Amino acid sequence: MNTSLPQAARIGAIRHLTDNTALFTLQLDERPAEHQSSPAHFQPGQFLQLSVAGAGEAPISYCGFPSSDGSIELCIRKAGRVTAALHAAALGDQVAVRGPFGHGFPLSHYAGQDLLLMAGGLGMAPLRSLLLALLHQRERYGRLTLLYGAKAPEALLFRHELADLASRKDLQLRLAVDRAGECPPGLPDCRVALLPALLEGLTVDPQRTVVALCGPPAAYRFLVPPLLERGIPPQQIHLSLERRMHCGMGHCGHCAVGTLLCCTDGPVFAYSALQTIEGAL
Numbered sequence: 001m002n003t004s005l006p007q008a009a010r011i012g013a014i015r016h017l018t019d020n021t022a023l024f025t026l027q028l029d030e031r032p033a034e035h036q037s038s039p040a041h042f043q044p045g046q047f048l049q050l051s052v053a054g055a056g057e058a059p060i061s062y063c064g065f066p067s068s069d070g071s072i073e074l075c076i077r078k079a080g081r082v083t084a085a086l087h088a089a090a091l092g093d094q095v096a097v098r099g100p101f102g103h104g105f106p107l108s109h110y111a112g113q114d115l116l117l118m119a120g121g122l123g124m125a126p127l128r129s130l131l132l133a134l135l136h137q138r139e140r141y142g143r144l145t146l147l148y149g150a151k152a153p154e155a156l157l158f159r160h161e162l163a164d165l166a167s168r169k170d171l172q173l174r175l176a177v178d179r180a181g182e183c184p185p186g187l188p189d190c191r192v193a194l195l196p197a198l199l200e201g202l203t204v205d206p207q208r209t210v211v212a213l214c215g216p217p218a219a220y221r222f223l224v225p226p227l228l229e230r231g232i233p234p235q236q237i238h239l240s241l242e243r244r245m246h247c248g249m250g251h252c253g254h255c256a257v258g259t260l261l262c263c264t265d266g267p268v269f270a271y272s273a274l275q276t277i278e279g280a281l
C-alpha cells in the first residue's frame with residue numbers, strides 16, 4: 001500500500017472528551033494485511049494526514065494502539081476547517097487518511113529505561129499512544145511516570161483512563177491545572193500549578209531516564225530547562241514539535257526547523273538535535 005495515497009475510512013465511533021475535543025475511531029474500508037504498510041500500522045508519535053471532503057486535509061497524531069483490524073484512534077480538537085467538518089460528521093461518514101508519516105518515539109531504545117512522560121493540553125493525544133505501547137509491555141521498562149497539565153479539571157482528556165492509571169501501582173500520575181476546579185472522581189489532586197512544578201520532589205535517575213514531552217510548542221522553553229538542571233542528557237529528552245504542515249512528506253518545506261523538516265525528520269526529535277537551532281523551540 002502506498003502511504004502517500006489516501007485510503008478511505010469511515011467514522012466508527014465518536015467519544016466526546018471535552019466541549020471541543022473528541023476521540024474518533026476510524027475504520028479503514030480495506031483491512032490491511034499484517035505486514036502491509038497501512039495508515040493503521042504506526043509508531044507512537046507518528047502522524048497521518050486526515051482529509052474530509054470539501055474541507056481539506058490536516059496532520060493529526062496517532063492517539064491509540066497500533067491495530068491489526070484497520071481501526072485508528074484520533075483525538076481531535078475543533079480548530080478550523082477540517083477539524084470542524086469532522087466534528088460535524090456522523091457515525092458512518094466517510095473520510096480519507098494517508099500515512100503514517102514522520103518519526104515517532106524510538107520505543108526500541110526505551111527497554112530497561114525509566115520513562116517520564118510530560119503532556120500539556122492536547123499533547124496528551126500522542127502521549128496516550130506511547131503510554132498504551134509502554135503499558136502493553138510494562139515489564140520491559142523501569143519506573144513509569146505521567147505528568148499531565150490542562151487548563152482546568154474539565155479540560156483533562158481521557159478522565160476515565162486517568163482514573164484507571166491512578167489506581168495502578170506501577171505508574172505514578174501527577175496532574176496540574178491552570179484554573180482551580182473540582183477534580184474528577186478517582187483522580188489524584190489536580191494541583192493549580194504549571195506543568196514543570198510537577199517535577200518538584202520527583203525521584204529521577206538522570207542517566208536511566210528518558211523524557212517524552214508533548215505540549216504546545218511555546219511550553220517547551222519552560223519544560224526543557226528544569227529537565228537539563230536535573231542532569232537528564234539532551235539526547236534523552238524526546239519532544240514532539242508541531243509546525244504548520246502542508247504536504248507532510250518533505251516536499252514543500254513548509255514545516256522547516258532550521259535545516260530539519262518537522263514532517264520527515266520529526267515530529268519527534270531528541271532535544272540534542274534541536275538545541276543549536278535558533279527558534280526551534
Ligand SMILES: Cc1cc2nc3c(=O)[nH]c(=O)nc-3n(C[C@H](O)[C@H](O)[C@H](O)COP(=O)(O)OP(=O)(O)OC[C@H]3O[C@@H](n4cnc5c(N)ncnc54)[C@H](O)[C@@H]3O)c2cc1C
Nearest residue numbers: 047058059060061075076077079080081082083125243267
Ligand atoms: C504533527 C502534527 C500533529 C498534530 N496532531 C493533532 C492531533 O492529534 N489533534 C488535533 O486536534 N490537532 C493536531 N494537530 C494540529 C492540527 O493539524 C491543526 O490544528 C490543523 O490546522 C487543523 O486543521 P483545520 O483545517 O481544522 O484548521 P485550520 O483551518 O488550519 O485552522 C487552525 C487554526 O490555525 C489558524 N491558521 C490557519 N491558517 C494559518 C496560518 N497559515 N498560519 C497560522 N495560523 C493559521 C486558524 O485561524 C485556526 O485557529 C497536529 C499538527 C501537527 C503538525
